[in-house]
Amino acid sequence: MPKFILKSMWAVAASILLAVGVRVNAQASPDTAGSTAKHPVLVELFTSEGCSSCPPADEFVQKLDTLQPVPGAYLIVLSEHVDYWDHDGWKDPNSSHALTDRQSAYVRALGLSTPYTPQIIVDGTREIGLSDPQAVEQIFREAVSTPKVPIRISTVTFDHSKSDLLRAHLEADQDNNNATADLYLAIALDHTESQVLHGENGGRHLKHVAVVQQITKVAKLQKGKNLVEDVTLKIKPGLAPNNLRVVAFVQKPGPGKLLGVAVWKAEQ
Numbered sequence: 001m002p003k004f005i006l007k008s009m010w011a012v013a014a015s016i017l018l019a020v021g022v023r024v025n026a027q028a029s030p031d032t033a034g035s036t037a038k039h040p041v042l043v044e045l046f047t048s049e050g051c052s053s054c055p056p057a058d059e060f061v062q063k064l065d066t067l068q069p070v071p072g073a074y075l076i077v078l079s080e081h082v083d084y085w086d087h088d089g090w091k092d093p094n095s096s097h098a099l100t101d102r103q104s105a106y107v108r109a110l111g112l113s114t115p116y117t118p119q120i121i122v123d124g125t126r127e128i129g130l131s132d133p134q135a136v137e138q139i140f141r142e143a144v145s146t147p148k149v150p151i152r153i154s155t156v157t158f159d160h161s162k163s164d165l166l167r168a169h170l171e172a173d174q175d176n177n178n179a180t181a182d183l184y185l186a187i188a189l190d191h192t193e194s195q196v197l198h199g200e201n202g203g204r205h206l207k208h209v210a211v212v213q214q215i216t217k218v219a220k221l222q223k224g225k226n227l228v229e230d231v232t233l234k235i236k237p238g239l240a241p242n243n244l245r246v247v248a249f250v251q252k253p254g255p256g257k258l259l260g261v262a263v264w265k266a267e268q
Contacts, residue, residue, distance in 0.1 A: 049094075084100055103115045164234060164239065181221045183218055187235050192208050213235070246264040247264075249261040
């Protein structure tokens with residue numbers, strides 16, 4: 001059974017995390033504070049519109065996305081809507097059983113007791129519990145200091161003439177990495193809103209960011225070998241190209257440790 005985190009806990013923890021970011025930035029040297037070299041960090045939120053504890057977590061990752069409060073980090077967020085709440089009066093329009101399976105795989109890989117919402121995983125290896133802001137700060141610090149495989153996404157195009165296709169040119173530098181890993185593409189709505197009619201959030205108007213529509217393994221990286229790949233991917237019909245994000249990430253099987261991540265956003 002899912003377990004729940006109180007809304008007040010999420011709200012307080014979010015405020016503390018943002019305050020920590022401001023405090024550390026204030027103490028940074030001018031060169032550090034103004035540096036454009038940001039270290040990419042993947043933040044995955046498992047959530048559902050059927051869960052009354054989830055809206056504060058949705059708002060939290062929206063703040064991470066827009067305010068970027070962690071010094072030295074470029075936080076790349078993904079909102080992954082699971083489907084095990086869909087039986088409780090409201091079917092989340094963005095829910096997916098594949099995302100439920102991804103969360104369950106994390107539970108097994110990380111030795112956790114059960115899936116629950118809201119749950120946040122950082123870089124595929126650490127679970128955030130926002131009741132302990134100092135631990136949250138430490139997890140982000142460690143993520144920033146961990147070397148990543150450089151990934152580049154370029155020439156993203158969409159073809160709706162015959163079928164809904166996405167084409168992208170991907171590059172990953174493996175020179176300093178000695179691990180075999182998988183390259184994934186996540187297609188996400190940049191933003192979306194929903195008027196919930198029933199269930200625990202009945203009557204609420206919810207907003208979401210980086211809402212995953214699909215995650216697809218597109219290539220395998222070999223030890224010490226760079227990757228250059230032209231990917232053609234069939235995507236869900238009807239997705240508006242100007243409201244999409246494409247997130248490419250390299251991850252050890254398991255799902256395991258995240259080795260690199262990059263994001264492409266459509267011009268608004």
